[in-house]
Amino acid sequence: MTPTPLPRIGMQPVERGDAARNRALLLDAAATLVAERGVDALTMDAVACRAGVGKGTVFRRFGSRSGLMQALLDHTERELQQQFMFGPPPLGPGAPPIDRLVAFGRARIAMMEVQGDVLRAAENAPEFRFGGPARSLGIMHVISLLREAGVDGDLELLASALLAPLEASLVLHQVRDLGMTPARLTEGWEHLVRRVTRC
The missing domain is CATH 1.10.357 (Tetracycline Repressor; domain 2)
Known part of the structure; x- marks a missing residue:
């Protein structure tokens, strides 16, 4: 019996290479903050600081916390x-x-x-x-x-x-x-x- 195909979660349009790298950089910074200090430390300011970018970049990318x-x-x-x-x-x-x-x-x-x-x-x-x-x-x-x-x-x-x-x-x-x-x-x-x- 063929297994039921599974949907892919969070499907999004293909991003440019630099946009995908920036997104990964921000998400890696966010994951590191959560691992080190817990979810309460996950603020837009903290992610921007950890990733070395301006806070506006994080807001443009994700909209909100x-x-x-x-x-x-x-x-x-x-x-x-x-x-x-x-x-x-x-x-x-x-x-x-x-x-x-x-x-x-x-x-x-x-x-x-x-x-x-x-x-x-x-x-x-x-x-x-x-x-x-x-x-x-x-x-x-x-x-x-x-x-x-x-x-x-x-x-x-x-x-x-x-x-x-x-x-x-x-x-x-x-x-x-x-x-x-x-x-x-x-x-x-x-x-x-x-x-x-x-x-």
Whole structure:
């Protein structure tokens, strides 16, 4: 059975080379700020300073802080999407579907260490929490892997249930407030997947 094709998130017109480089420079600066000081440090001024450009450049590029955060989230999700669509196994094609599903969860949990606060902020925006492109893509990818593995039942509901433990707000609460380690979370994710799919 041919897997359902997945949509590409955040599709945009092709940019000129210098525009694409400037965008990547700004997003890398934003990601570094979040990694070093948390999402509260992600201001237009701070990104401009870190990237070595004027604040007007950041505003022209992203419009607002929320636009910058969405672009950063999209940037992060694109990287994950590239890995699970075209990267090496077990996250990418070539591994058994349940192994790929386990690797997908592990990759999402690993993302939280750097992008968790940005993901949490996006989850808290009503328009993105359940209907955003990143979540829709994740649901479709999980459904595709479950179908490929021969799992039956309501795959859409099952995919939503499986993705719930990977929400940034929950993962960050478990790590920061409850003291759980990322290793414990990834082991728990694999256990859940194999129990639910009986694989």
